[in-house]
Every structure is written in C-alpha cells, then in structure tokens.
Amino acid sequence: MAPTTLCGCLPARVALALLCSSGVIALYLVRINLSVAIVAMVHVPSTKNVTRDKLCINNREELSSIDMVQGPSNSSYEIMSSGLQEEQIPDKIIMTSMEKGSILGAFFYGYFTTGIIGGRMAELYGTKRVYGISMLMGAILTFLTPLAAKTHYAFFTTVRILMGMLQGVVYPAMHSLISRWIPPLERPRFISFVYVSNCLGVVITLPLCGVIIEAVGWEWAFYVPGIVSVVWVVMWALLMHDTPQQHPRISQAELKYITDKLTQQSGGGTKPTSIPWKKILSCKGLWAIAIAHAGNMYGFNLLNTQLPSFMDGVLGLSIKKNALLSSIPFLSRFIGSNCWSWFGDMLNTKGFLSIYVSRRLFSAIGMVGNGIVLAIVGFVGCNEMLVVSLLALGTFCMGATNAGYASNDLDLAPNFAGTLFGLTNSFGFGFAMLAPVVVGALTPDQTPEQWQAAFLSTSGLLILCVTVYLIFADTEIKPWNFASPKEAQDEKEEEERQEFIQKHSHGSAVSLQKL
Template sequence: MALPGCRFIMAVLLSIGLAIIYGLKVNLSVAIVSMVNYTAVNLLQSEELQFANEDFCSIQAVNYTALETNQTDSVTFQDGPFNWSPNVQGIILSSYFWGYLAAMFPGSQIAEIISAKWVFFFAVLVNIIGTLATPISCYTHYTLVYVVRIAEGLGGGVTFPTTHVLLAHWAPPNERSIMASIAFSGTILGTVISNLLSGIIAIEAGWEWVFYIMGALSTIWLLLWVIFVTDKPRDLKFIGQKELDMIESSLGTSGDTKKRQRKVPWKKILESKPFWAILVAHTCSNWGFYMLLLNMPLFMKQVLKFTMAQVSIYAAIPYFIMWLFSLAIGQTLDRLRQHKKITTTTARKIATLIASAPVAICLLILSFVSCQIVAAVILLTASLTAMGAMYSGFMTNHIDIANNYAGTLMGMTNTIATIPGIVGPLFVGMLIDDDPSIKSWSIIFYVTIGFFIIEILVYTLFGKGDEQPWNKPEDDNE
C-alpha cells in the first residue's frame, strides 16, 4: 500500500530523531541547575566572589514580581547533591562535544558509503543508553559523567552529516529549504520539549527522573524509523510511483539503483570559496548557538535569579518561537525561489543574515539591560527566534553546491563548527568561576557578537547557492 508524502514522513522522522538527540543533549543543561549544591559551591569561593554575585540584578530579580510564580520558593533555590564547581560543570557540558567532534567526519563517510539510515539509528540508540546511564554515573563520580557524555557525543556527531545524505537523496531542489527546515527544526523542538520537561520532572519527581523518563520515551522512535525510512526513495515499499518519479526526475536519479562510491575531490573542495564561506558561517554561528543553548539556563539562574520552574519555562519559550519561525522562513524562501523571485544564492544569504545580525544586536543590548528582567527575556527570545533562519541558510547550502558530497561537506564543516561547543562552555565556566556577575556575561556576549560579525562578512562576500563544477563525478581528477 502506497503512503502519500513519503518524503515528508521521512523529513518528520528525521526531525523527531534530531529532537531526541538535542533533547537528550540539553536536558543536562537544565537538570544541572537542580543537581548542584550551590550553597556548598559558594562557600568554597571567596567573600569577594560572593559579593560580586550579590549584584544589582539579584536585588532587582528578588523584588520583581511580574515573573515570579505563586510558590513560596520563588526566590529560594533548592540545592542538589553534587559539589561541582563552575569549571567542573563547564567540562561536563563541553565533554559531549569531544565525542561529537571525533565522530563527525568518520560518520559522514560511513553514511555516504554504507547506510545513512542505520548510522542515524545507532546514533539515537547510543544517546538513549547514555541518558539512562547518566544518574548512576553522576553518583559514581563526575569523571564517569564525562565518559557518558563523550559517548553520547559520538552518537550525536554523526546525525547532521547523515541528515544531509538523506536529504540529498529525498529532497527535490524546489522543496529543499522546507524539508531541511522540517528536519533541522527538530533540534529546536527537542530543546523546547527538553527544557520544559526537564524542569517539570526535576521539580515534581527529582532530577534523576529527567534522564529515566526522557530516555525511555525516546525508544518509541526507533521502531518507526526502521519501518518508514530507507536510504533512497526507491528502496521504500510504501512510496507511490508518482512521488518516486517526481523525486528521481528532479534529482536526475531515475532508474539509479546502484550505490556508487565517488572519489571525493578533496583538493577542489578545499580550493572552493563557497565551501569556506559555509565553514566560517557554520563555525561562527555555532559559537552563538551553543552559547545560548548550553548557558542560557545558567544565565537565568545566576544573573536573573530565576527559580527552577522559571528556568524551565523561560528557557523553553524562545525555542518554541524559533521552531515556528524556522518553518515559516523555510517555506517562504522556497516559494520565492519557485516563483523565480530570488535565486538560491540570495535565499541562503538572506537566511544567514537574519540568523546573525539581529542576534548580535540583541546581545549587544542585553549587555546593558540584562538587569531588567522583562527586557532580558525578550532579547533572549528575539535572539533565538532569528537564529531559526540558519536552517534555510548556510545549513542547507552544502546540498546546493554539491549534493553528491553533501554528507562529506557537512562532516567537514560541522567538525570545525563543533569546536565552539567544546571551548564555549569552558570559556564561560572560567569567566563565571572568577566572577559570576553580569560583567563576565557581558564579555561572553561581546565575544559572541564578534563571531557573528565575521560570519556576516565572509558569507555575504563568498557564499553561493549554485552547484559547483566539482560536484559532477566526471570532473573528479583527484
């Protein structure tokens, strides 16, 4: 029996898979707020640092009732069992990216040569197992948490290049932006759900159940993935002939049943300015995205003095709006391209500009008004909303310039772009360990703004949306 819209079913399952990967990645960022014994950690710091933390923001946050809940503990924080310093917390959050970095490029090659479907499947499975094992690793020793997070990172690292391989086989060019937006928006949706559930579960059942419940629920996806996803449309028994013909004719793969191993034109890739534009944009954007993804709950706790309930709610809202915006901008750009209003190059540059310039402006303003809670929340929300456009910008651009090597290109750019995920939390941890006040956070914001400026300049000058000559197998002279 043929199912309608199998390509979109694949995109939705990709989205859910990425939602699981990101949800299981960021749940620790929220849960750690209720896991750490901040009273004990503060006692280990000097009186000077304690005074720095009792700044104007904390006084204003306590007196500001608009965002307070009706609970009696609206400004009282419940300590957790672990005496982890900010540096240890930073290493725990960044250790995921050690594995992520190591798996990126090998994963892209395995996905292209063997099977993107099964690489993605085992990536999610590893993350589920790691999540279920997190509580016992925490109680054993924080070094074991490093190991578990590295293992999860190994699984997570292969998902982006694998997603590109699948989209290159399934997404018609005139639907590429919206299908990529559907797939990659799962990273946002997973963050939204994880932030909300993690906070609620930690409050109602205890932080350990954050990992048990979310890990268990994620197992349902594994069965759906096995049944409804194949590496190529022709291999799926549920797809209708009309849809299959449309996909294959648009991609020029009609009747192609062979899995060909193409020699990667490494020299031409490294000489390609459009490739370097993607790499720079990806790396700079990731610094900003990971800074917000991993550290926004901590910023809300330390500077805005939010409770656990407030952190879970106000850290989730921006990602929900970001999810909606990413889908809207993807569909809008695809329609403009279909009606020949803009070129692919223009579409990618517009999306990338939207995902960077407004974010830099919001962070600059936040450096001056962060003690005004409503303004701070609005600016954080606006920043993350704008970043939703990146999935229709440089994140899809790999497929535009070389669909035959989309997984390889994503593996290359995402490998470098993972470095901010490692360095960022360590950088933040180092600064706030010395001085957890708004002054340190302002430095973090200024550095992030600098990365966005570099992204805007390089991608605007050198980004392209046209297929590159070296994408054709007959041009491989390496």
C-alpha cells in the same frame, strides 16, 4: 530513509519529514536535559561575595532552597544553597564554574570528531542504520548518566563525550538522506522543519525536566528521555527506508517527480566512486560555510547549554520557571526557521532572488540580527520578560540561516552532501564546543557584568563569521561532484559486466535444476 506513508494522500517525503523531526526531538531530549538538571544536581561555590545591587533579589524570593546570608559590614551578600557550606550539601555535586562549564561542553568534545565519519557511513550504508544505532546507544548512555555523575567527574565527562560522538553522526547522515530524497527547491523547507526540530526538542525538554526534577528528582530527567529514545528507535526500525526506490508504498507519481528533479539538478552526471578530498578541502565556498556554521553554532550552544544557568545565576528564577522561560527562545527559532525558509523558497521559485543572493541574504539576517540582540541583552538588567522577548527575537532571526548557509553545501556537491556536511559540522562544533567553557570562565560569579562580556563577545563573533561568509560564498555546483568521463565509462562497463554475470549465473542454475 523514508517512512511508510500515513495515508494515501500524504506524500512519502512528508511522512519522512515527520519521522525525522520526531527523531531530532528525541535526540535533543537526551542532549539538553543536562542543561536543566545541572542546576539541580550541582552546587558551584561563589568565589567572592556578590553585592545586593548586582542580583535580581526579588526573583530569589521564589526559591525555597535559597537563603540570603548576610556578609561583612559592607552589606554584601553571598548566595548559598540552603544557607549551608559545601560539605553540608548532601544532595549536591560540588563543582567549580570551570568544571561545570567543562561538563556542559564535554558533549561537544566528542560531537565534532565523528561528523565526517557519519556522513560517509550514511553515503555507503544508508542513514537508517547510522541514525538508528546512534540513537539506541545514546539511550543506553543516558540511562547511565546519573550513576556516572555520582561516581566520578572523569566518568561523568567520559559518558558525555561518548554521547557527543554518537550524536555527531546524525546530521551528516540526514544530509545524505536529503540528497537522495528531497528535490533541490524543497530542501530549505525540509531542513528547517526537520533540523530545527531541535528547538522543539529544547522547548519540550526544558519545561519537562523542570517538572520531573521537582516531582521525582534530577535522576529522572535522564531516565525519561532515555525511555523516549528507545521507543523512537523501534518506530524508526519499522518505518524507515533509505531511498525512494526502496519505499514499498510511495506513489509512482511522487517517485517520478523526485527522480526527475534530482536528475535535473545533476544534469545526468554520475557520482564518483572515490572522494576528491583535495578539491573538497581547497573549495573556498565550503570553508565559508564552515566559518559561518562555527559562529552560528557558538551562539546557539551558548543558549542551549548556558541559558538556564543565566536565568538561575542572574535572574534567580525557580527551576520550573527557569525551564519554562528558557524554552521560549527555542520555540521562536523553530517558528522563525520555517517562516524564513518558506519565504525564501517562494522568492527562489518565483525568480525574485537567485540562489546565490538568497543564501547570502538569509545568512546575514540570521547572524547579524541575533548578534545585535545578544549585544543588547546583557544590559537589560532584571526585567526577565524583556530578556526573554529579546532572546526570542534574536533566535527568530537566527532561524533564517537555514535558508542561508545551512542549505549551501547541497548546492555545491549533492553527491557528497553527507561528507560535506560532516566536514562543516565538525569544524563548526569543534569551535562551538568552546562556548560553555568560555562562558564558564567569563561568569564565575554569575554577575550581570560578567554576562555582558559573554554576550558581547558572542555578538562580535557572529558578525565577524557571517562577514567572511558573505565575501566568499559560492552556490555553483562543482565539477568534482561528478565522475570524470573515463570513470563514468568504466563504471558503466562494470555494471554491464555484473549484469551479464548475474544472467549467466541464473541460466546456469536453471540448467542444473533441470538436470
């Protein structure tokens, strides 16, 4: 999956990181756009009157489309879009809070089902095909989303589920790529730069969609990301190579360096011809990774699907300001991830920390730190800058997990990196997809008290999951990563037999031509 080098001095794996990073940004353009667009396209009727002292009224003066309608004599107020009743809002799609949460969560209903398939397909057929086809079909569904949203709730839900299924293959496929391209000690840095480019995707998508929606309407918040995805697919098809050996312009020095480092990690062992499912599923270290991933992704999904709704419902920000401030924590996570990974690599390379200690330490920093911050955020009130600053601190800490558990499955079995990541990612997102639904159920009226419950429950979950990981974490490479001696010998004999057949066939063809 390596791109063509951009110049003679740029290593192929660095160019690979740049191409993959841009792909992750494009991936998130079509995933996260709904989080902002749904604020403009959906109206959620309040289930009860909300008292003035529980809303950030000063911020609501920024909203030209919001009127305050005085309620009964108890001086409570109900927020209504344009001061109109539901049936008088022609440009809005009417949904309950639960339906809105379900639509935001529908992507993940599909996402968690295809991770294992994606990882295994990439191991067999290469990441170039798996990632490229996923992005192209995802772009088509993105173009279709406005029509689906206006047609029927079920159609809308189906499109989002299908998009989730397509994107579910991407990260496991990239994990397979890493096992073929990236030396072990460079993997945390590569994962942080490439994988956490999803935060750059969010940082770009939220403000961009806010501007687009104000300028030309919410439908174009889907059309523009779709166009970007198509352009990226063309670049991917032209520049991508699945292995260093297939790269037409990689230097011999870099090729030798990558090959030597990967051989050193494997000890010269041979990859098995079949997947040892029983041994994989009984590996406690792998399940520790899956549990940590489930908790961390729940917290991340709470932010990337519900943060704009929190900014709108509690802080009452305009769509443009909402989108801008909502993007800041994700930029902080990207910066934090790369800082922590660089720091972790330095400690590991110089021998200050073992891989085992490093994985556990950075997982604890990422999940406990973010958990503490989320517990505080719910009690801050209407101070929007303090809210954003705290969330940015929490996501900066969250970035440490990429030097922690997120790199751990590559330690256990690099030959099955795609399959293992597909398993842990499917498990993690199978649980994390509950985040928008649970938050929707906990915050029907978007009051600060309801959001306190949402943040506190997420904080407790993060700390619980990382505690399980710290107890059961494992970094030793597993024997089932390699073929048994008999299987390796059989494979060698088969390769020799095929080589003999090819030589014999070639000789026969030459003889026939002479005749």
